[in-house]
Amino acid sequence: MLLSVKNLHVKYGNIEALHGISFDVEEGEIVTLIGANGAGKSTTLHTITRLPPPDGPRVTQGDILFKGQSILHTPPHKIVSDLHITLAPEGRRIFGNLTVLENLTLATYARKDRDRIHGDLQRVFELFPRLEERSKQRSESLSGGEQQMLAVGRALMSGSRFLLLDEPSMGLAPLLMFEKFRTLKRLNEEGLSILLIEQNARIALKFAHRGYVLDTGEIVAQGTSEQLANDPDVKKAYLGG
Amino acid sequence: MEILIQNIFNALQWGSFYALIALGYTLVYGVLLLINFAHGDVFMVGAYIAFFLTTFLLGQYGVIAPGTLTGATILMLAVPLTMILTSLVGVTLERIAYRPLRNKGAHRLYVVITALMCGLILENGNLALLGASRKKFPELLEKTIWTFGNISVTNLKVLVIFTAFVVFFLLQFVVTRTKTGMAMRAISYDKFAIPLMGIPINNIIVFTFVLGSGFAGLAGLLFAMSYPILEPYMGALIGWKAFIAAVVGGIGDIRGAFLGGFLLAFVEIGVVAVFPSTLRDLMAFSVLLIILWWKPTGLFGIAKTTKI
Numbered sequence: 001m002l003l004s005v006k007n008l009h010v011k012y013g014n015i016e017a018l019h020g021i022s023f024d025v026e027e028g029e030i031v032t033l034i035g036a037n038g039a040g041k042s043t044t045l046h047t048i049t050r051l052p053p054p055d056g057p058r059v060t061q062g063d064i065l066f067k068g069q070s071i072l073h074t075p076p077h078k079i080v081s082d083l084h085i086t087l088a089p090e091g092r093r094i095f096g097n098l099t100v101l102e103n104l105t106l107a108t109y110a111r112k113d114r115d116r117i118h119g120d121l122q123r124v125f126e127l128f129p130r131l132e133e134r135s136k137q138r139s140e141s142l143s144g145g146e147q148q149m150l151a152v153g154r155a156l157m158s159g160s161r162f163l164l165l166d167e168p169s170m171g172l173a174p175l176l177m178f179e180k181f182r183t184l185k186r187l188n189e190e191g192l193s194i195l196l197i198e199q200n201a202r203i204a205l206k207f208a209h210r211g212y213v214l215d216t217g218e219i220v221a222q223g224t225s226e227q228l229a230n231d232p233d234v235k236k237a238y239l240g241g
Numbered sequence: 242m243e244i245l246i247q248n249i250f251n252a253l254q255w256g257s258f259y260a261l262i263a264l265g266y267t268l269v270y271g272v273l274l275l276i277n278f279a280h281g282d283v284f285m286v287g288a289y290i291a292f293f294l295t296t297f298l299l300g301q302y303g304v305i306a307p308g309t310l311t312g313a314t315i316l317m318l319a320v321p322l323t324m325i326l327t328s329l330v331g332v333t334l335e336r337i338a339y340r341p342l343r344n345k346g347a348h349r350l351y352v353v354i355t356a357l358m359c360g361l362i363l364e365n366g367n368l369a370l371l372g373a374s375r376k377k378f379p380e381l382l383e384k385t386i387w388t389f390g391n392i393s394v395t396n397l398k399v400l401v402i403f404t405a406f407v408v409f410f411l412l413q414f415v416v417t418r419t420k421t422g423m424a425m426r427a428i429s430y431d432k433f434a435i436p437l438m439g440i441p442i443n444n445i446i447v448f449t450f451v452l453g454s455g456f457a458g459l460a461g462l463l464f465a466m467s468y469p470i471l472e473p474y475m476g477a478l479i480g481w482k483a484f485i486a487a488v489v490g491g492i493g494d495i496r497g498a499f500l501g502g503f504l505l506a507f508v509e510i511g512v513v514a515v516f517p518s519t520l521r522d523l524m525a526f527s528v529l530l531i532i533l534w535w536k537p538t539g540l541f542g543i544a545k546t547t548k549i
Contacts, residue, residue, distance in 0.1 A: 051437060080439035093434040095427040106423045110439035158439055 001068070002027045002162060002193055003048070003085075008062035010040075010047050017043045019217045020062060025162075025195050030188050032196040032204040032225075034238055035214035041197040042090060044214070045164050049087040050076040081110030086160040090167045092151040096140030100131055103139050103150055107157040117157070124153040127183055145176045152184075162193045169200045181207045201238035205229045213238070243391040244514075252510040253503070254398050254467070257405030260502030261460035262483035264412060264495060265331075265453030271416075271493035272425045272449045273343075275352050279334055279359035281480010283454045286363055287327040287461025288471050292376050294319050294326075299379055312381040319381075323462045324455040331454025332447055334359050340443070360480075367473040378469035401463050408456055409499050415452070416495055425449055429493070489529045491539030500540055505529065 003025040010018040018040045025031045033041050047057045048064055048071075063070050066083055079085050095103055104124060108117050125132035128149040134142060139150055148168065155163055168184070169177045177200075185207055188194055198204035205211055205225040213221040213234060221234055228234050262284050269277040298315040300307030310318075338359050342352050385396040416422040424445045428435055435442045464479075465471055482505060490501025505525060512524040532540070 049437065051433060075441070076436035077439050077441045080437060087437055089434065089437065093431055093437070095430045095434070097430045098423060098427055102423050106420060106427055106440075107438050109420050109424060154438070 001025075002029075002066070003195065004065040004068075005044070005048075006063045006065065008044075008047065008064065009060045010043055010057045011060050012043070012057055016060070017057065017217055018047070021214065021217070021219050022062075023212045023219060023222070025193060027193055028188070028191065029210065030185070030194040030196060030208040032198055032208035032211040033214050034198055034201040034204050034211055034228075036238075037199060038216070039214040040217045041199075041214055042166055045087055045089075045166050045195070045197055049079055049085065049164060051087060051089060077110065080158055084159055084161040085164065086155040086158050086162070087164040088151045088155045088166065088168070090170065092147045094139050094142075094147050094150050094154070096138065098139060099136055100139050100142070100150060101135040103154055104131070104135075104157045107154040108159075111159050113159065116159075120157055120159070124156055127156075127187075128153055144171045145173075148172065148180065152180075156187070160192065162195070163187075165194060165196045167197060167199060169198060169203055177203065201234070202240075205239075246392050248510050248514050250394050250398055250402075252507045253402045254506075255510065256503030256506030257401045258460055258464055258479065258502075259483045259486045259505055260405050260499040261408060261456050261463075262480060263487035263490070263498035263502045264408070265457045266484050266487040267490075267492050267495060267498040268412075268425070268449050268453045270487070272428050272446060273339075273352075274429055275339065275349060276356065276484070276492075277334075277339075277453070278353065278356040278480075278484075279363060280356075280453065280457060281476040281478075281483065282360040282363040283327060283331050283334070283476070284457040284461050284464075284480060285367070285471075285473065285476030286330050287323060287454070287458030288378075288465040288475065289367065289371075289376070289461075290326045290330075290458060291319055291323045291462035291465050292378055292471055294322050295379055295381060312383065316381045319462060320459065323458045327458025327461065328451040328455035331450040331457070335447060335450045340446075360477075364473050364477065371473070373473075376471040378465040378471060380469070381466060397467055401467060404459065404463060405499070408459070409495070412452070412456075412495050421445065421448060485526070485529060489532055489539055491542030494539075494541040497539055497541035504532075504540075 001024050005021060005023050007020045007022055008018055009016060009020050021044065023031070023033070033044060035041050043057055047059060050056065059072055064072055066085065071079060071083065074083070095106065098106065104121060111117060130146050131149055131153055134146065139147065142150065165184070168180060172180065181203060184194060196204055196208060205228055208225050210224050211222065211228045212219050213228065221228060221231060223231070229239065262281065265280045265283070266277060269275055269280070295315055296302070298305060298310055298318060300309060338355050339352055342355060382397060386393045387396065416425060424435065424440050428442065428445060432442060435445070483502065486501035486505040487498045488501070489504065490497025490499070508525045508528045509521050512521050516524065
């Protein structure tokens with residue numbers, strides 16, 4: 001098992017946001033967590049990577065295992081540099097004051113396999129030719145869609161083996177959205193495991209192998225993507241009938 | 242004509258001191274958006290560290306026999322040692338004063354006030370420890386005057402100016418070309434996203450303080466060699482001036498710190514060349530005020546559009 005979340009309880013301040021959720025991701029899978037706004041999807045990702053907002057999520061019970069080892073006390077930067085788990089966060093969080101190329105270079109900061117960096121950069125430019133065209137531009141001058149590409153490109157440059165994606169469809173026109181998911185599918189077929197968080201359940205279930213439905217901090221349904229897509233309750237609540 | 246060129250050299254020398262101190266303000270601000278008001282006093286501590294190092298190496302405390310080392314050798318040793326020890330002072334301040342507040346998510350205003358207090362503690366700690374008597378910095382380099390036609394310049398002055406330019410190019414390289422430099426710039430934009438790149442954020446912050454205070458120590462050493470009287474408040478006024486120079490240049494930008502430092506020195510020396518010297522600070526700061534009035538973000542500053 002690549003990632004195994006066990007009975008996870010998480011609090012923000014005094015409010016419990018996750019009431020004991022359990023799910024897992026196998027090596028090579030795309031797994032999706034779907035659910036409405038406020039269901040606890042982002043909290044789940046932030047707890048795994050410990051993206052530290054000023055008043056971050058606090059685990060009160062349960063555990064997160066990566067390849068069988070608990071990562072609850074691993075420093076956030078080591079989750080990336082040693083375990084190769086990377087988050088492409090919601091709102092992209094690119095460094096707007098750096099150029100596109102600097103953003104991609106910065107992501108390689110802690111990599112030990114330096115000989116592979118150049119090849120990975122070529123790969124990112126091949127997947128997202130726009131980034132190569134704009135490599136010398138300040139990244140805040142990119143369009144929203146290009147910034148999304150940069151966020152994914154940056155995760156790949158950090159040597160990611162397991163990518164966590166927070167709302168990758170957000171703010172993208174349908175055409176761009178499908179293109180992005182096709183790229184992600186291609187990366188997955190080359191061995192990248194993906195945990196995908198989406199409000200857009202339709203597209204998430206189209207591309208994921210398995211899924212979990214999160215509702216106000218609890219897992220209310222799970223199964224293969226086909227099973228969920230055909231589940232009458234899921235259909236009604238998340239797929240518009 | 243000779244007077245003009247003499248004055249240009251003086252301005253370059255003073256500008257070098259301002260610039261070397263200003264870059265410490267600008268580096269820390271560029272990374273943490275914190276105005277480290279203790280920085281002028283870190284410069285003062287650097288001068289004292291240089292004083293004790295050089296007098297020790299000259300054999301004043303009986304450990305080394307006097308005359309063992311030549312002045313030039315002592316200087317070669319004092320430069321790295323002063324920089325290392327002064328950077329430890331800067332890093333200690335970061336560790337015991339700024340980091341705990343940052344970890345608790347304190348507003349930047351409180352950290353700035355803490356920095357002010359740290360500066361006062363350094364000044365008064367020095368006073369308590371060493372007393373109010375001034376220290377006379379030993380002469381390390383035999384004063385050589387180089388003459389080109391009618392222009393004469395001391396070796397020390399050339400050394401100071403040369404050092405400032407070397408430091409500028411070195412820092413500019415670090416900040417714009419290295420991954421650590423990119424991380425330093427990225428922190429000010431979104432510090433919460435830094436760990437997502439696998440970067441240990443505190444290491445970058447410590448490195449920033451190492452650079453800033455290390456070069457303040459170097460400035461302290463060179464300043465003490467040029468103006469060899471040391472007293473606990475020597476860092477206060479020059480620190481304020483360097484800070485203002487950094488702001489006028491555009492705080493957060495290395496080029497701004499250097500340009501601002503030299504600009505302030507040229508205005509000061511220019512005023513003194515024409516008017517009575519009592520008008521120096523009044524007129525110099527009026528000029529800087531007008532520059533800020535015209536360009537509030539400083540010469541190299543850019544208006545911040547998005548801030549979290």
